[in-house]
Amino acid sequence: MYFPTFASPLLAASRCLALTGLLAGAAACGKDEKPKAIVASEVENPVKESELTTVTITADAEKRLGIKTVAIKTDNVQATREVGGEIQAVPGQAVTILAPVQGTLRGGASITAGQRVREGQTLYSLVPLPAERDLLTLSQGTAQARTQLQVTQARLSRAEALLADRAGSVRARDDARADVALAQQNLADARARQAAANGSAGVGQALPIKAPLSGVVQRVTVTDGSLVTANTVLVELAALNKVWVRVPLFVGDLRRLGKDQAVTVRPLDGGTPRQGKPVEAPLLGATAGTGTADVFYEIDNADEAFRPGERVAVDVNLTSAASGTGTSASTPALTIPAAALLYDATGGQWVYVRTKPLQYTRQRVEVQRAVGDQIVISRGVKAGAEVVTDGAAELFGTEFGGAH
Template sequence: MFAPTVFVVSSRIALLGLLGCAACGKGEKPKAISPSEVKNPVKESELTTVVITPEAEKRLGIRTAVITSDNVRATREVGGEIQAVPGQAVTIVAPVQGTLRGGASLTAGQRVRQGQTLYSLVPLPPERDLLTLNQGTAQARTQLQVAQARLSRAEDLLADRAGSVRARDDARADVALAQRALADARARQGAMSGSTGGGQALPIKAPLSGVVQRVTVAPGSLVTTNTVLLELAALNKVWVRVPLFVGDLRRLSAGQTVTVRPLNGGGARQARPVEAPTIGGTAGTATADVFYEIDNTDEAFRPGERVVVDVALGTANATPGSAGATAATTRALTIPAAALLYDASGGQWVYVRTKPLQYTRQRVEVQRTVGDQVVISRGVPAGAEVVTDGAAELFGTEFGGSH
């Protein structure tokens, strides 16, 4: 009667044993070991709060501005190239063939004034006269030899009392004339080869005040007509060439200025449009060149320099550059440019007043600059108070640069 019951228990025991063995066969996987471990990590926001005293706040002259969402004019940031104003960049060439004198101190980048003598050019005869000059010199040399031989015979005859004093004097005069003719022939030949300083030198003067762009010859060189001597550019005013997408040409207002900024982030300045063909550009890029003029009396910009140009755009017009272009605006968060700080890695930051006498440094992302305002895409919300005056002092206080 008990055999079935014993069988069931035994089966259960066997089944549990089999499951236990299967579990023992799998084993546990070892935990992965990290090659490094950061203990007590601190969030970035907990490292960027500066608490100061009322006296320090007054001493630092801290002022704040509220971040607002404003209508910002649509702009396009494009690259531009500085160029010399046409007609204000000249190439100085040799008017005639000759030998250059002076100009030893002329180097690229040197400033010269209008009317300053750059070179002295000793003109040379035409090349076709070279053979004639050589023949003339040889003939004058032969004539001198003949005259000297006559003088020698006249002196001998006079010594033997067979000649006259007059014949001797005539022979001496012939020798003097022959010597003079030979000297003149040699001077002409030397001027032709540029080996002497004879001849009337022509002064080559600077037609305008500017900067030497390129020097192509050395002093003492023998140059031919129209040989390029140097390039000179006036830099009191320069043009900036801006390749714009042809679709944006209809969004430019007549007389609309642009902002030109160096690539190193230096001082920006305004440039006004000039009458120049809005054609050209690079083939295949659907761009056209627009030109603007910059007052460059301090010579901050040089021809060939690359710059950043902020072009304000309006709504599309029927005629490119029409006076009736309407300004296109978008809503964006703006902060004063004085509130923006940069760290050593180029990160962009602002200080936000979170509590009285408490300022928190927060990272922002700048979209573009519009005048004295900076458009930000993220980082701080509207309504926050950012530090304008005294932001750099807070930055130095945080990192130990001021006390």
Template sequence: MHRVSFLCILLLLPACGEKAKTTASAPAKTEVIAHEAELLKLTLTPQAVQRLGIATVKVGEGRAATMRETSGEIVVPNGAGGVPTGSLSNLAQIGTAQAAADGEVARTRAQARLAHIAFDRATQLVAEEAGSVRARDEAAAALATAQAQANVAIEQRRLLGPSVSTLGLQSSLWVRVSVSGTDVADVARSSSALVRALGATDAGISARPVQAPPSANAAAGTVDLYYAIDNRRHDWRVGQRVAVQLPIGRMQQGLAVPASAILRDIYGGEWVYAQTEPNHYVRQRVEIASTGADGAIISRGLEPGMRIVTTGAMELFGTEFGVAH
């Protein structure tokens, strides 16, 4: 009996040695420290920290303009005072109207050219004393009428906006944001808004405010605000719904953190990774009071002087949950 036990111990010793060797060479290990969403304490080796490019920053006081989250729709900029074209527009009807307007522009321009030829001929005949002054004056009046009709046709076509076939090729698009009539006064109309695709985790792109023809929805009690975004890379589509952060005139005080430090889980929770000691990191829930293009103001969850991860936060998130990045 003692001989069998001794043999079992000898057989288990190599396996224990391999396990210890594997644990010692692991670049990261996890340690349970709480129960909220199974929080783990991450411990990285210096080599893993260097490979992931982990960078931290000390949390300090800051202030930022208050932003209000809402939604918007990508629309086509108006031509010369017309209403911007969006997804709810009947594109077939607009295309038909544009074709008719193009034909009218061509017809009135042709009439203006004929009237100009007639006027030149009448002027030449008067100069050669072979025509009457009255005929020249009538030709001048006909030319002015034809030019006025051509100008009206051109303006009507401009009101219909760019061709339907080129809606997705515009270098600049507008974002239409419907704001409650009671909240319009709170929006800082001279400041830029932030626009991002629905579900995107980045801060978004800046959108400058533009003046557009007044539009509103009386039944819903909303007023439309418009912002212009750059579309030279054709990242946006007409009718696309987007998330918009509208600037509010008030300033928010709190702890400032870079936008790259903030992580969002599938439930919408917001987190940062705090460095508790060298090479040790803990995921910590935060509450964001305001966000901007450069960072966010934290109202709860952090203390002044704490160090949080800026570069490499997503890699730590993947390390904690076993997802490769």
């Protein structure tokens, strides 16, 4: 006998649900799988920089390279300031030559900037143009120039007397001398104009323009054959056997300047440094915007290595006392000999440290400044470590294949 079953539709539905679940699970598994990222480059077995900087050599190689080491120590380093300075001509030793009258210049074709001239040398000949015959005005001008010369000579006498009594300054005396020289030149010009107007110089007769001091031509503003008017600037001269250095120093360091403390002046092109002596009673000028004040130092310049307007580096030593008369200020710092410092092609600074016998590790350091033949290190090494001095360059070549 046949009995109909009602389970067949239910069984079919459960099978459909199971199949649907399997399909959904397969789809879900497919979503979890992400495509592998594609990179432009890949470095296999990367090595740290510290593992590339160790050089191990034999005892014979160490002897052949002449390697010597010193221990890094902490020293008290002189407190200094490295500032910029500007070379200037000494006041009273720079002269601007003017045309005394209107006329035409002759014989100045050989005057060029940078040329040395001696006192009394004729630089130009000025052929005056016909002057107006106003003798009264010219006579008054000569008298005024003569009076001005007398006044400046009296001022110079007072300045020299005050300096002898230690109540004046060298700068005041030099300025007075410059005023006397200028007044003498003005008087000579006035007399020349008066003589030309009187006809004693002769129409067309040349007036010599001479150098009032021995020095170097700084600037030339005219050429041979130029037509100039009275008081036209012709040439600027400067005596350069001694020059001044103007140093804008932070006002907070002014009281830390040692009395009669010299400074080291270094050319920016790496030339030989020189000592600068402080100028007696300098005139200090302050710049509110930068918080600096100007101090002046004098350096010997017999070889004329420095020229006015040149920029230089100046090392100023500071004292510990607020009055500026105490002992030199110093701070503890790590120092190494200059021979131990190496530079790579990109300007990186390195030293070789002996970590084990016959084993040397190159370490990067940061240099703060140089003090004599010692280098002040701000970071990169520790006190007590042994750095290579003699043979450091040979180790550098050995590491990078430049030596064998």
